[in-house]
Each structure stands twice: as structure tokens, then as C-alpha cells.
Amino acid sequence: MADSQLIIDHLSKSYATRTGSVQVIADLTFDVKAGEVVSIVGPSGIGKTTLLKCPTGLQPMTSGSAKINGREIEGPPPEMALVFQEYTRSLMPWLNVEKNVRLPLRHMHLPKDEAEQRIHSALDSVGMHNASEKYPWQLSGGMQQRVAIARALAFRPDVLIMDEPFASVDAQTRFELEDLCLQIRDSLGMTIVIVTHDIDEAVYLSNRVVVLGQKPAIVTSILDIDLPVPRDQITTRSRADFAQTRTSILELIKNGKQ
Amino acid sequence: MNEAAVNTTMNANDELALSRKRRVRARRIALRVLEIGTPIAALAAWWFGSQNSQNPFFPSLREILIEFRKLWLFDKFGSDVIPSIVNFSIAYIIACVVGIALGILLALVWPPHAMLDPVLQFIRSIPAVALLPIFVALFGFGNGVRVFAIALSALFPVLISTVDGARGTEPLLLETARVYRLTPWERLRWVYLPAASPQIFSGAVVSLQVAFIVMITSEMLGSAHGIGALTMLAQKSFDAKGMWAGILLLGILGYLVNLLFTLVQNRVLSWYRGAQQSESAE
Numbered sequence: 001m002a003d004s005q006l007i008i009d010h011l012s013k014s015y016a017t018r019t020g021s022v023q024v025i026a027d028l029t030f031d032v033k034a035g036e037v038v039s040i041v042g043p044s045g046i047g048k049t050t051l052l053k054c055p056t057g058l059q060p061m062t063s064g065s066a067k068i069n070g071r072e073i074e075g076p077p078p079e080m081a082l083v084f085q086e087y088t089r090s091l092m093p094w095l096n097v098e099k100n101v102r103l104p105l106r107h108m109h110l111p112k113d114e115a116e117q118r119i120h121s122a123l124d125s126v127g128m129h130n131a132s133e134k135y136p137w138q139l140s141g142g143m144q145q146r147v148a149i150a151r152a153l154a155f156r157p158d159v160l161i162m163d164e165p166f167a168s169v170d171a172q173t174r175f176e177l178e179d180l181c182l183q184i185r186d187s188l189g190m191t192i193v194i195v196t197h198d199i200d201e202a203v204y205l206s207n208r209v210v211v212l213g214q215k216p217a218i219v220t221s222i223l224d225i226d227l228p229v230p231r232d233q234i235t236t237r238s239r240a241d242f243a244q245t246r247t248s249i250l251e252l253i254k255n256g257k258q
Numbered sequence: 259m260n261e262a263a264v265n266t267t268m269n270a271n272d273e274l275a276l277s278r279k280r281r282v283r284a285r286r287i288a289l290r291v292l293e294i295g296t297p298i299a300a301l302a303a304w305w306f307g308s309q310n311s312q313n314p315f316f317p318s319l320r321e322i323l324i325e326f327r328k329l330w331l332f333d334k335f336g337s338d339v340i341p342s343i344v345n346f347s348i349a350y351i352i353a354c355v356v357g358i359a360l361g362i363l364l365a366l367v368w369p370p371h372a373m374l375d376p377v378l379q380f381i382r383s384i385p386a387v388a389l390l391p392i393f394v395a396l397f398g399f400g401n402g403v404r405v406f407a408i409a410l411s412a413l414f415p416v417l418i419s420t421v422d423g424a425r426g427t428e429p430l431l432l433e434t435a436r437v438y439r440l441t442p443w444e445r446l447r448w449v450y451l452p453a454a455s456p457q458i459f460s461g462a463v464v465s466l467q468v469a470f471i472v473m474i475t476s477e478m479l480g481s482a483h484g485i486g487a488l489t490m491l492a493q494k495s496f497d498a499k500g501m502w503a504g505i506l507l508l509g510i511l512g513y514l515v516n517l518l519f520t521l522v523q524n525r526v527l528s529w530y531r532g533a534q535q536s537e538s539a540e
Contacts, residue, residue: 006297059432082437089430094452094529103448104438137533193486 004031005191006159011054011064012216013047024050026216028064032159037192039202041210043253048195049085051217053164056082068159081152085164086238087145091136097123098132101151122154123147125187126180142173149177153184159191160184166201175233178205182231199253203245204231211249211258220256223249272532286339317499322506325499330507334488339507342484346473346515353465357413358458361420362450382418386411387475394479404476412469419461423454437529457532459523466519470512485511 013025024047032038042048053059057076066073067078081104084090091100101119110118123129126146136144145165152160152202162181166174178201185192195201202209206225213220225245227236236242300332301319308318330339364374390407397403427450437447451458477486489504526532 056437076439078439080437082434084434086430086431089428090434092431092448092452093533094455095448103440103444106444106448107439107441135529135532137529137536148360151438 001118005033007067009065013064023216026218032208034191037205038208039206040195040210043204046212046217079158081155081157081160083148083152083162083165087148096135097147101154104155118154122150126150135140142169162194199249211252223246316500321499322502326503329503338483340490345405349405350469353412355418358420361417365421365424382414386472407476408469408472411472412446412465413465416461419457423457424450427453
């Protein structure tokens, strides 16, 4: 695991409640290599979102460890960005698109040109350069999620983590955003971790898929996805091995529930 | 459909849209006429209704206006109106600055909010005007005391709404701020303050009214200068015209202050109104 950028090692997470401690995650171990797209799938209600709160440093883990670039993660690391599922609530409604994207760059004290260039190219790569003066509430859901992605891109993280990023956009937009993800990985060399409940999406995007199961959650299997690149929404999805992989993941999830 | 038919349908649609636009415009004009016309009608009613008034307590509007011009334009303007406005402005600005700063501090920094909350609620439920005699007894009639009394009573509405507003900040925005490693100052400037701003404004408008009331009352209690003092003096010396002129001026000032406030609010909270409109449209 020498070239792994993100290492999750025997991570577990419990919450204290009134009736005692509840374990949500029992034991997770997986790693993500630089430049990989890794998806995490599992039955609903298994704590996929909780899983992300630990390696992003938003919540402390109960035991185990998470490392990024060989360093222990304690708070939100500077080389990581997170795109939330609820895009309507993760953009500042009082800032226009351009200022939302600029916000994480302020404390970096970049030279003015570089900041402008980062914002411009981030908005450009999500196709939102014409909307920089607009406010989030003037945009459709898919466009808001694009802005959230642009904000993450301008931050220039090594690892981009996305929590069900396309769950509440329409199918057409979802396809576009999926391809945008792959394009980002290729052009910027970012490592991407996506939590999703959509198995087709996981197979389509990923180099590897981490399947969670049981309750509290454990990793039941990790699959390499050997579909050819570049991927294409029509040809990739209509391949026989796409359907095969998809079916086997579905079975794994179904078995993991019991 | 042949071409002519298409054209007629299009014309029909155009006409429909045009007539709708016309109706909307007519409605807007009607509203504007009502908005401006009603006060004018009320003034006219007052003017003609009071024209031949013999009642010493209700002089004719004509006489009141003559007195108004004599008193305020600009005989007493420098000596009485300006000091009132200056007191009011200074005190209100102090109340807002201290209220917002203290409110943010209470909401975010001081954990024993529970400890201070009852005290705040207690002080706030005392009518501000009731505190005035105590201040006067303690500190005398000086101008500083008046400013202090206005500021203190105007402090609580804006303070309490700031605490509520800052505490109600969307948790996901705070997580976003943490993920992107915003500094404490940036969180304050770009997250907490704007998130609290709609509530800060609704508290500040209450503070504005309180400040106005306390300004007048503080002048009515043993002051030689100010609009309140002059109006009180007129009332005590059975100068009904002078009293009415004072009341008229207070009404005009109150209206202008509110207008100014609304202008600032519309500017600062334009994002909020837009967000709410788009939410209700969905």
C-alpha cells in the first residue's frame, strides 16, 4: 500500500445515545491510490454518510486510523475537499457563484492572478462561467451542484470526496455530472472517492468499488472494475461485463444485508 | 394549418399576452395611486374638517402648519431637532454594534448562555421607559444619560435576535466552513453574520422603535431641549398648536427613519428575499 494516498485502517465509529453506545461502523479497511476513482456502495441506512465524516476530519473516529499522504487525519486536511449531497444547503445563499467559489481560497492569500485563474478555470470546467454573478437560489439543482463541485476544484485538493453528489438531480444532469467527474480526474489528476447508493453509477465511474454490508458496517468486498477507458454513457453501460459487474455487486449487497 | 391560420393564432396569443401585461400595469398604477393618494386624502380631510375648528385642543391644520413652519423651519431646528436626531442616531448605532457583537459572543463563545439568558429575559421584559426615572435619579438629566438610556433600551431586541440568528446557522454550512478550513474571522464574516442577518434586522427594527420612544420620553422627563421637551412644554402651557406641530414632526421623523431603515434592509437582505421567493415558487 505504498502508493496509497488515502488509507482507512480498521476504522470504527460509535455514537453515545441515552440508551448506551450505538456502533454504526464496525470495521472498515480500504485504501485509495492516487488518481483512482473509488466508490463506496452499500444498503441504505448503513451509515455511508457517517463513514465520510471520519476521514474528512469532521468527526472523530472511535478507533482505527485514517491517513492522507502518509499523515494521520485529525481535523479536515488541507489536501481534501468534500462535496455534500445537499447542494441546496452547502452553498452560501448570500454569496453569488463567484464568491462562493472564492470563499475557500481567501485564507490562502494567493496572488490575485492565480486566485482569479483558479476560479475562472473551475467555473469553466463545470460549464458555469456564464453564471458567476448569479446567486445559488437562481440556479437549478444540477447547476448548484456544479457550483459546489467548482468550489472544490478551485480549492485544488489531492482527494475529492463526494457524498451521494448526484442523488437529487435528474437523470440527464446526473449523466453529465458523472462524465464531468471522470474528466476532472483525467485532466487534474485528482483522486475521487464517491459514496453512492446507485450501483450503476459506482460501476460506471470507478476503478474500484468498496461494498459495505452488515450492521454495524464492515467492508464485505472490494471489486476491481476493469471496464475500458475512456468510458461512455452509452457504450460502457451497454457492455455485457458492465451488466455482469452490476449484478454481482447487487448480489453482494443483498447478501450483506442478511 | 395554413400560414394565415398560424398568423391569426399568433396574433391572438400576442394580444392575450399584451392585454395581460396591460392589466398588470394598470394594477400597479392603481396601487401606486392608492399609496400616495390615501395620505393626501387623509390630510385633505384633516385640513377641511378642522378648517373652522373653535376647539382650543384641536386647532385647524392650517394653524398647525403655520406653527410648524415657525417652530421647526428653522427657528428651533438647530437647537432642538438636531440634538434629538444626534442623540437618537448615536444611541441607536451603539445599541446595534454592541447588540450584534455581544449577541455573537453569547451565541458562539460564551458557553454559559443558560446562565445569562434568564437575566437577559428579565431585563428585556422591563419596559424601557420604566427605567428612565431610575437613570435620571441616579445620573441626573445630562445628555449622556439620555444617550445611555436610549442605547440600553434599544440594545435588547437586537441582542436577543442576534443570538437566535447566529445559533440557527445551517449546520451544513458550518461543516462546509470546516472542510474548507475557514479561519474564525472568515466564519464570522462570511457564515455566521450573514446567516444571522435576517434575524438581526428583525430585531433591529424593534430596537429602532424602542429607541425612538425612549428618545422622546427621555426629553419629556426634565430636559430643556429636544423635540420631546418642546412638545411637552407646549402641552403644559396649553399651546395646542405647538403641541400638534411637535407631534406632526415626530410622525414625519419616524416615517423617514423607517424609510431609511427599509432601504438599508432591502439592500443588505436582497439575497434573502430572493432565496425566499424562489423557495416559495417551488
